[in-house]
Amino acid sequence: MSELHKFLFEGLPVRGMIVRLTDGWQELLRRREEGEPFDAPLRRLLGEMSAAGVLMQANIKFNGALVLQIFGDGPVKLAVTEVQPDLAFRSTAKVVGELPASDNGHLPLEVMVNVDGKGRCAITLDPQDRQPGQQPYQGVVPLHGDQKEPLHKLSEVLEHYMLQSEQLDTRLVLAANDEVAAGLLIQRIPLEGEGNLGAKLSQEDEIGLNEHYNRIAHLASTLSQEELLTLDVDTILRRLFWEEDVRHFEPMAGPTAPRFACTCSRERVAQMLRGLGAEEIESIIAEQGQVDIGCEFCGQHYQFDPVDAAGLFTDGGVTPPGSSRLQ
Numbered sequence: 185m186s187e188l189h190k191f192l193f194e195g196l197p198v199r200g201m202i203v204r205l206t207d208g209w210q211e212l213l214r215r216r217e218e219g220e221p222f223d224a225p226l227r228r229l230l231g232e233m234s235a236a237g238v239l240m241q242a243n244i245k246f247n248g249a250l251v252l253q254i255f256g257d258g259p260v261k262l263a264v265t266e267v268q269p270d271l272a273f274r275s276t277a278k279v280v281g282e283l284p285a286s287d288n289g290h291l292p293l294e295v296m297v298n299v300d301g302k303g304r305c306a307i308t309l310d311p312q313d314r315q316p317g318q319q320p321y322q323g324v325v326p327l328h329g330d331q332k333e334p335l336h337k338l339s340e341v342l343e344h345y346m347l348q349s350e351q352l353d354t355r356l357v358l359a360a361n362d363e364v365a366a367g368l369l370i371q372r373i374p375l376e377g378e379g380n381l382g383a384k385l386s387q388e389d390e391i392g393l394n395e396h397y398n399r400i401a402h403l404a405s406t407l408s409q410e411e412l413l414t415l416d417v418d419t420i421l422r423r424l425f426w427e428e429d430v431r432h433f434e435p436m437a438g439p440t441a442p443r444f445a446c447t448c449s450r451e452r453v454a455q456m457l458r459g460l461g462a463e464e465i466e467s468i469i470a471e472q473g474q475v476d477i478g479c480e481f482c483g484q485h486y487q488f489d490p491v492d493a494a495g496l497f498t499d500g501g502v503t504p505p506g507s508s509r510l511q
């Protein structure tokens with residue numbers, strides 16, 4: 185079963201999290217199998233995005249959707265993960281053409297989404313109570329480093345993002361196969377605003393705190409993807425941090441665990457169809473006899489027959505009593 189573990193390093197300004205998505209991740213893949221399955225390297229990327237999205241949402245506890253998107257310039261045009269405040273997640277991707285052949289299911293990031301160096305990663309925070317006209321917050325980072333070198337891993341892109349947009353030193357290890365999507369996050373806790381450290385730190389103290397973070401981040405980066413995927417959380421923490429004083433909180437598991445869930449609904453699809461306009465919908469009906477919309481995230485199909493379709497454009501979208509529906 186999926187689980188999320190939080191821990192901190194006693195007395196040090198460093199915290200961490202480990203997520204393991206199992207049942208929810210497998211369900212996401214199973215639903216996709218029924219339509220157009222993703223190639224193995226893309227399944228890994230989406231698994232890493234799902235794990236990373238859950239870690240980021242759990243980290244900031246945002247009251248709205250956190251959307252992690254990669255706009256690719258390679259065969260993968262778009263990869264997206266969305267995570268709700270209750271850690272319900274969904275992910276999908278759009279591929280145009282073919283992915284190149286891969287060694288045992290692995291392709292570096294740039295081959296899928298950054299062929300010409302124009303790929304971008306965006307993180308959007310869309311508040312639940314967004315006012316009309318209010319824009320969601322969005323931060324965007326390129327898929328290359330400071331020296332324009334392409335980044336091979338999603339974890340490196342997101343470490344960049346956290347430093348640039350949030351000024352947070354972060355170390356991430358991400359991995360996914362068809363059974364598990366998992367991630368380890370280590371982060372320096374920002375000192376500003378922490379009342380207990382109100383007094384200005386001397387430079388020496390600050391260097392000392394950096395050393396603690398650097399040591400722990402280094403230990404974290406020795407975790408292999410294989411270990412992250414196969415070991416249980418207690419074993420990972422013991423192996424990496426056996427010399428540290430780690431406080432491990434009660435994990436989020438069972439009903440509070442991250443899970444796969446889709447927010448699509450017939451009403452949302454109806455709203456999208458209204459946006460296309462009556463003429464467009466009529467021409468689809470003329471051609472196909474009905475409108476059939478499949479959800480890209482969960483595979484659910486929404487069908488609108490000619491009567492349903494006409495109802496979209498009456499007041500409120502509800503077919504009034506006495507109309508053709510009842511005759």
Ligand SMILES: [Zn+2]
Nearest residue numbers: 446448479482
């Ligand atoms: Zn859906």
